[in-house]
Structure formats: C-alpha cells, structure tokens
Amino acid sequence: xxxxxxxxxxxxxxxxxxxxxxxxxxxxxxxxxxxxxxxxxxxxxxxxxxxxxxxxxxxxxxxxxxxxxxxxxxxxxxxxxxxxxxxxxxxxxxxxxxxxxxxxxxxxxxxxxxxxxxxxxxxxxxxxxxxxxxxxxxxxxxxxxxxxxxxxxxxxxxxxxxxxxxxxxxxxxx
Numbered sequence: 001x002x003x004x005x006x007x008x009x010x011x012x013x014x015x016x017x018x019x020x021x022x023x024x025x026x027x028x029x030x031x032x033x034x035x036x037x038x039x040x041x042x043x044x045x046x047x048x049x050x051x052x053x054x055x056x057x058x059x060x061x062x063x064x065x066x067x068x069x070x071x072x073x074x075x076x077x078x079x080x081x082x083x084x085x086x087x088x089x090x091x092x093x094x095x096x097x098x099x100x101x102x103x104x105x106x107x108x109x110x111x112x113x114x115x116x117x118x119x120x121x122x123x124x125x126x127x128x129x130x131x132x133x134x135x136x137x138x139x140x141x142x143x144x145x146x147x148x149x150x151x152x153x154x155x156x157x158x159x160x161x162x163x164x165x166x167x168x169x170x171x172x173x174x
Contacts, residue, residue: 046132054164071092085119102149133163140155
C-alpha cells in the first residue's frame with residue numbers, strides 16, 4: 001500500500017471522520033440501510049458503487065416522480081459563465097418553486113453550494129475522475145433568490161460525480 005494514502009486517511013480520521021473499505025456489495029448495502037433509516041451521511045464512492053446505487057435508486061418511476069430534468073443549455077451556459085462550473089457532465093436537477101412562484105433550479109442550487117462550501121469544492125466534486133459523491137438524507141434550507149422566502153425540504157439531483165441526493169421516499173419541498 002502506498003504510504004501517502006495512509007497519510008491522507010489519517011488526516012481524515014484525525015478530523016473526526018471515518019474511512020473504511022469494503023467490497024461493492026457491502027458498501028451498497030450500508031448506503032441502502034442508511035437511506036432507509038433516515039440517518040444522514042456523505043460517501044465518496046467508487047464509480048462502480050455509485051452506478052450500482054444509481055441503478056437501484058433512480059428507477060424510471062422514481063425519476064418521473066422526482067421531476068429530474070437535464071440542465072438546459074441556457075442554464076448550463078449561465079452556470080458556466082456566472083459560477084465558473086464548467087464540467088457538469090450529465091447533471092440533472094428537480095427544480096421547484098417557492099409559494100410566490102419563483103423557480104429554484106440547478107443554477108440557484110449550485111450558487112447556494114458555492115456560498116456554503118466555496119467554488120473550489122464544487123469544481124472538485126464535478127471534477128472527480130474515479131469517485132462520486134453521495135449525500136444520504138440531507139436536509140437543505142435555502143432561500144428563494146427572488147423573494148428571500150425560506151424553502152426547505154428535499155432537493156433532488158444526480159449526475160456523473162453526484163449519484164444523487166438520496167431519500168427513503170420522494171421528498172416534498174415546501
């Protein structure tokens with residue numbers, strides 16, 4: 001084993017996180033159990049593990065119920081030019097509206113992510129070559145960019161390096 005890998009693992013563990021290794025079937029089973037339990041976690045998965053989970057989770061019925069849509073060319077251009085995120089790949093997002101009718105789409109979601117985590121963090125996630133990032137049962141509280149109304153609940157998305165934002169059942173955004 002490369003000693004530099006252990007150095008990175010030790011740094012992650014020192015910060016109170018965990019690193020573990022298991023075969024694909026066990027990793028998938030652990031993630032599925034967390035989804036069902038409602039507990040929150042984030043995983044950096046191999047592309048194969050992410051593909052398996054994506055295939056299990058994003059059934060045609062689930063995609064239809066979630067209203068996931070590919071990012072339009074116009075929104076993609078805006079994300080690239082205004083946010084500097086240019087490697088979205090096949091990113092899909094389920095846009096929703098506040099009670100005043102303003103849309104919260106992929107652009108607003110990624111802008112919120114930049115405000116929370118920084119542009120470099122998002123570029124890094126979209127730039128992953130051998131891994132994918134999965135958030136299980138997250139809870140987002142965002143503000144409508146037009147009227148500053150608080151919007152909270154489930155936000156669903158998925159793509160090449162984001163196998164999705166997973167919930168035990170389809171979330172409701174309020």
